[in-house]
Amino acid sequence: MTPAVLYALTGLGLFVLGLYALIVHAHLLRKILAFNVMGSGVFLVLAGLAGRTASGIPDPVPHAMVITGIVVAVAATALALSLMLRVAGATGRARLPDEHER
Amino acid sequence: MDTAVWLQSGLTAPILLPLTGALLAFVMRRRATPIGLLSVVALLGAVILQVPSLFADGPQRLAIGGWGAPLGVDLYADGLSVAMLLMTAVVGLGISLYAAAYFRDTPARGQAFWPLWLLLLTALNALFLSADIFNLYVTLEILGLSAVALTAIAGGADALVGAMRYLLVSLLGSLAYLLGVALLYHAYGTVDIALLAERIAAEPATWAAMGLMSAGLMLKTALFPLHFWLPPAHASAAAPVSAALSALVVKGSFYLLVRLWIELFGEIAGGVATLLGLLGAAAVLWGSIQALIQTRLKLLIAYSTVAQIGYLFLAFPLAVGTGATAWSGALYLALSHALAKTAMFLVAGNLLRFGGHDRIADLDRVVQRLPLSMAAFALAGVSIMGLPPSGGFIGKWLLLEAALTEGRWGWAIVIILGGVLAATYVFKVVGYAFTQSENPHQAQPVPATMEWVAFALAVAAVLMGLIVSQPLIVLEIGNPFGIQAEVAVQ
16 A cells, blocks of 8 residues: 555545534534544545656645645635524524424 | 737636625725626626627637646636526626615625625636636635625524525535545546546546535535525525525536536446436425425425426436437526526515515415516516426426437426426415415515516516527537537637
């Protein structure tokens, strides 16, 4: 197993772990954290699988993508956190109500 | 040189105009409304000016800043892109005029609305013009985040919870899509759609990427059974926002799925097309039945959107063998649905403003008191049902033709049954609009602009059934649905 494959498999593992946490946890903060774990998994896949030239210089394109992705993730997390606070303020709980409760 | 510069401004204007407007509206909050209206009018002009040069020169490709693919981000416009741009600009102008009147009494919400709304238009236009699957990911995220924030400005627990659920779904869809992009880049070393189309092969990495990207986009498009988030979000938002979400935002991810399918995945997908079609058929039936049993008007319209999205997915199996007919039908349906569904949500906003509620059974003789709004609802209903002459009829007719020429009776039955169910739920609303309610209410005045905009959009949806050839010619510029899509690189 080459290091690249190891990184990619770890990334996929993080993605699946985050997806699992997103589904089972009800608290919104845990869901938001789960997204961050999933995102890190995708970034690890991108960076880990980046090709290398014969002289060992890594392909810069995936790294540019990861940086863009991190910017997007920060913005999304900020929006999610502020929305979570508003939901907690309006409903008294930082979780989504079940359909049959409403 | 001059033509090159002009071309460049022509292709980037639909992105830069609303973006500039969004920034200005954010900085100069007091003048947000005129800035917003001006940007949207300029946007419509810029898109219309683009059409003649597309007819003359065919599809256009622009390497931004002179960096071509594979390193740079290319913009690409063919008939399919321009048809979507036109739809966005026309519906966007209608929603903007409506919003200017709608938010007149709540200036704080209006000031929050305009920058987000212009940002949403920026993201949509960039989505329709990008030729690069990673740039498309960025546009998807901007689209999702601005749509979520717009949902939340209605305030109140329902809208906030709806927005939160929408955000979670939207982020999950984007991440699945991004993982697919990562796999495609690893396998083929490019994110440019045209280059990918040359290199793509039927192998495990492609199948995994196709599954992840399609699932992510299906979630964002709210295809049954991934539609659970749409009705609460679309029904709890402010009226102009509901209209934008149902008419435009779901079409963005649908457009992307169609584009990826035609260029990359269609030939290697096999049975997946049938699966998409079956989910679409289930959405048509389930969404229509759910719409029928709703007691609140906005939820009824939102479930109608779930059903109409189902129709769009019928094109995936029908396109196998008939190609352009099925795709044209689905896209025609998407364009006329945008007009009709905007009109419906704006009418719902008028009724909410008028009576203070949207309980269908308590619509108190609104036909006599808001005749223009109810006429708009009925006309939009004609297009949603698919009765002639209307855009909805043409779209469904093309889909039926694709089904019947291949002798696929099952799909044809779903198309007709969905139309009958749509007629039932539209008439349910219209029927209650004539009767007197047991709970008469204090009627509030509705600004004339809000009524006329809804009416004009509904009329446009019907007119789409009378001027069939022009939109279809625009759609076919550059042969976007050809089996062997010719990519003309300028």
